[in-house]
Amino acid sequence: MTTSTPSPLTGSARAGILTYMGISALVYVLMMSLGLVMRLTQATWLDLPPNLFYEVMTAHGAGMVGISGLAGSGVIWYFLRRYVDLSTGILWANLTFFLTGVVLILGGIFLGGYAGGWTFLFPLPAKGLGAWGVPGAASFLIGLLLIGVGFLLLYLDFARAIIAKYGSLGNSLGWPQLFGGSTDESPPAAVIAATMVLIVNIAGILAGAVVLVLILVNLFMPEFALDPLLTKNLTYFFGHVFINATIYQAVVAVYEILPEYTKRPWKVNKVFLAAWTASTVMVMAVYPHHLLLDFAMPTWALVMGQIFSYLGGFPILVVTGWGALTIVHRSGIEWDMAARLLFLSIFGWCVGVVPAVIDGTIAVNQVMHNTMWVPGHFHMYLIVGLVAMLFGFMYYLSNQSKRTGIDKVAFWLYLVAGVAFSFGFLTSGMNSIPRRWAVHLPEWVSFSQSSSAIAAVVALAALVFALRFLTSLKHARTT
Amino acid sequence: MNGSSTIATIVILAIGLSALTVGTNGWSTWTAEAARRQAVVERPRPLPAYQLLDSRGESLTLAQSERDLTVVDLIYTQCPTVCLAMGAQFRQLQSELATAGLLERVELLSVTFDPANDDQSTLSDYLRRFGAVEPHWRAARFQDNDELAASLTDLGVIVIPEQSMGFVHNAAYYLIENGRVIEIFDIEARTDLFEAIRARLAT
């Protein structure tokens, strides 16, 4: 296997995908501007009252994570439909739930004053200390719940369609080929990735559905004292899995577009199958033992959890990086915008994992934890990895990939500034500057000032990508 | 979806949501205990004039009192748990009322639901144990078991006999005015109870 045979993309399915990606492009630029606003505040160039800073931080975090989920699911839906029979109605249903949830979340933040961060760590939502009350927190949480319901429907539809074609999720992960010695052709990479994502995300949403409702119960009836550690674990399981799964969805663009460009198939061999299965199992297997047994979280559980949650993604990263190198090597690929951005994204993904692994090492973690090192590693991986991948897909989808001139300039600016911006966070972290502080000490301000200038460049480059996509929707692919 | 099914869906949603809303008094009352307390506040119920006998052999009834307010708790003297707590709280309340100069106007009344074991002298012991100042704090028992059962049902008190611990029962303080229960307080809510008494007597 296989280069896919593009199947027609018309009518409401095409409108659906274009809406998913169009909204994503817009929201990315918007949320980057909010990021810039935060950096400017820390740089003392902008005078934002602290509670507004935390509202902006909450909106930036929730907005970025949510929109990455939406964009990722759009990418995987687009390719998965080439192999299985997906429901367009569900695609739109998810979007409806998503947008309704967004309205509630924004209302909760900017009208209700909720500023407890997108991770809504219990019992923070219930402890607004006057900055926000029950309505703001409840609106935020109900918004998240609705978004979860929408994605649940979408992933259940993936499951239905995949099982209808492949018989079981074991089959669509390639287990007969991996364990059973079957010599039948393996399922295509897009189907394998979709299977992994639907499994971990349905599990994550189930945990989220339980914990969100209970936090809501606690908001209204405080006598139900939730166990904070268990609540935190479930919350993190939900949030971590969801944000991690975004790149496993977006990466399907790499598996599908590079083969199309190089006219070489993406090899789904046993190593590839093993990597995806291993990551699925690691994400799933690591958490339950936290949740059930370790009410008091022994150190070894923390260590295991940290290491696994970073290494869990490692196998996929390795097979993807290796696969991408071999497929491109001496292929005479034309380096258009999509190819560039996709290739950059794999680089960003690898580079982003390095600081993560460093942070996962306990000795370092004791020093770095809750410093800017943490946003440093995930911004690298998200800006240069995930978001680059998504914009790469948008160029492909919009048929604007051959563009040069301003797009090419934007590409180089995005690369250089994206990396530099993340390094700004990392060096701040090495200087023990804490994360999530609205007001910085005078000696930290210079970090924030240089970072602000660089952040503006990132946002500007992203604006070019986004405008290119949004202005060429009518030329977009019909297959 | 066809027309008839759409109508059905809307009707079902309307009925279902109303049933849940009404069944929880507008999403506020989830337990029978909460429902009972809320019902009492909304519709104060007259208590029947059943005869009780207190530890000194004087007869009394919940339907009438010489004082402005009566606070009742339902207990059994061998209780190893909740009733101990209630006894201690009553003692506190007694001294708070005394300090506020309200003790003359309020009657504290502990009524046993275990008349088989709690006779006059056991009830006296109980009062002494908690430092009750008679006649402000009295302890009494029903003379007729059927009347006891009827009163418990009336008040929504459920007593479950249990092997090791005697009885498990939903404990509370009943604030009575003119022979009607006007409010029910949680056993931890002594302060609220005191404030309510003060507010009532101020007017």
Add this chain to the structure above:
Amino acid sequence: MSKNQRLAAVSSGLLILITLTPVASQLTSTMRGHVLLQIPLLVAVGIGFGRSLAPHLVRFLNRWNAMGIPGILITIFTIAFWMIPRWIDASLTNTSVEWIKHSSLVLLGGIPLALSWERLYPVARGAVKIEFLSMLFRLGWLYLISPDRFCNSYLLEDQIWLGWGMIIIGMALTLTWLVPVFFGEYAPAETGHSSPKNPNEAPNAA
């Protein structure tokens, strides 16, 4: 006796057993028996009745039950209502509430479930299952942490039992539902969605 009649007879027998014989009070003597046995059994009786309805009646009802959505909503509301502690308590102290409970769980809980389940779009079926699991976990957790008794008629210890019971049943159900999804071989149909098993399914309900 036809298959339908047999099923109806068995369901009636079960209904009589769990409502009219001493088994009834046995089941409700503990909270766990009440919630984890009696209520599911009543719904099961309803499913039995629903499966044995005459075909023309089913055809008539299906007209009002496109894709099974109205029916499953009736079931969900009914079960949700009988999860409210206040009404569980009331069904123990008030005979008319008890009879309403019995009849509604059979008529509005079980029968619509039987008539709707196969007709639901597979995604809706999955969503109902997931919501059911999360309900078990949520309630189980609440029962475990509640400082007070939810029901005046039951002991706190019993309530904790019920909490663990719900969580364990939730996990067992999760596993039971997952195994076929991972290892089962559903007949791979080229067309996608499972073909409606119910011959009365309107071809274009959507």
